[in-house]
Amino acid sequence: MIDKIKQNGIENILALRGDPPRDTSVPIPGHYKHAYELIRQIRQKGDFCIGAACYPEGHVECANRDLDLDYLKMKVDEGCDFLTTQMFFDNNILYRFLYRALAKGIDVPILAGIMPVINARQIQRSVQLSGTELPNRFCGIIDKFGSDPAAMKQAGIAYATEQIIDLIANGVKGIHLYTMNRPDIAEAIFHNLSYILGRGENV
Numbered sequence: 001m002i003d004k005i006k007q008n009g010i011e012n013i014l015a016l017r018g019d020p021p022r023d024t025s026v027p028i029p030g031h032y033k034h035a036y037e038l039i040r041q042i043r044q045k046g047d048f049c050i051g052a053a054c055y056p057e058g059h060v061e062c063a064n065r066d067l068d069l070d071y072l073k074m075k076v077d078e079g080c081d082f083l084t085t086q087m088f089f090d091n092n093i094l095y096r097f098l099y100r101a102l103a104k105g106i107d108v109p110i111l112a113g114i115m116p117v118i119n120a121r122q123i124q125r126s127v128q129l130s131g132t133e134l135p136n137r138f139c140g141i142i143d144k145f146g147s148d149p150a151a152m153k154q155a156g157i158a159y160a161t162e163q164i165i166d167l168i169a170n171g172v173k174g175i176h177l178y179t180m181n182r183p184d185i186a187e188a189i190f191h192n193l194s195y196i197l198g199r200g201e202n203v
Contacts, residue, residue, distance in 0.1 A: 002045045014051040015039045015080070036074040043079030054083040054110065056097035060131040069104045082108050084176045087115035087126070089159075090135045091166050111174035112167050116160035116185050118153040120146030157185060161192040168196060 005013065017035040032038045039050055052075045055068060062068040072083070083106075088094055094112055101110065117123045120142045127134060134142075141159060145151040164175055179185045190197070 040078040085113040115178035117156040
């Protein structure tokens with residue numbers, strides 16, 4: 001697959017281990033237990049720009065956050081060029097994570113992963129899978145607007161916009177939007193940020 005990627009002129013790879021099958025009682029040939037193993041093989045086979053994931057609240061499979069940072073450092077040491085965080089809904093969690101990552105010697109760019117929530121049921125499932133905490137303020141929004149799709153969409157866009165404004169104001173350089181194949185959501189957020197991003201109204 002790496003050879004095919006090279007042949008097609010692709011230079012950037014987001015290296016995610018992926019979720020193993022639910023039945024892990026039978027060993028899977030060639031399965032990567034950790035993403036750093038995948039990154040190592042990609043780096044050995046070509047001069048790619050390699051991105052990877054990171055988890056401000058710790059990976060659900062990891063025993064604690066310090067150990068999770070150790071694995072993250074291994075990703076960087078194996079050749080990861082930048083990181084994108086899992087979704088989070090409290091910016092203070094990200095800020096604490098950035099300080100801890102830097103103290104661990106992780107100095108590659110870290111993009112903040114923001115997920116605008118427009119569907120209450122969807123986010124409840126995502127939270128169960130990822131272990132992401134929902135702040136009380138956000139839970140109040142879901143309780144109030146979760147049963148009204150139009151209101152939840154508007155509130156979710158507003159909440160994500162506020163998160164991004166705070167991130168930019170505090171010097172975060174890169175932001176990744178998890179829009180779940182909804183370009184209209186991204187467009188609405190970009191419109192809300194038009195002057196903040198220096199692009200005027202017609203973004």
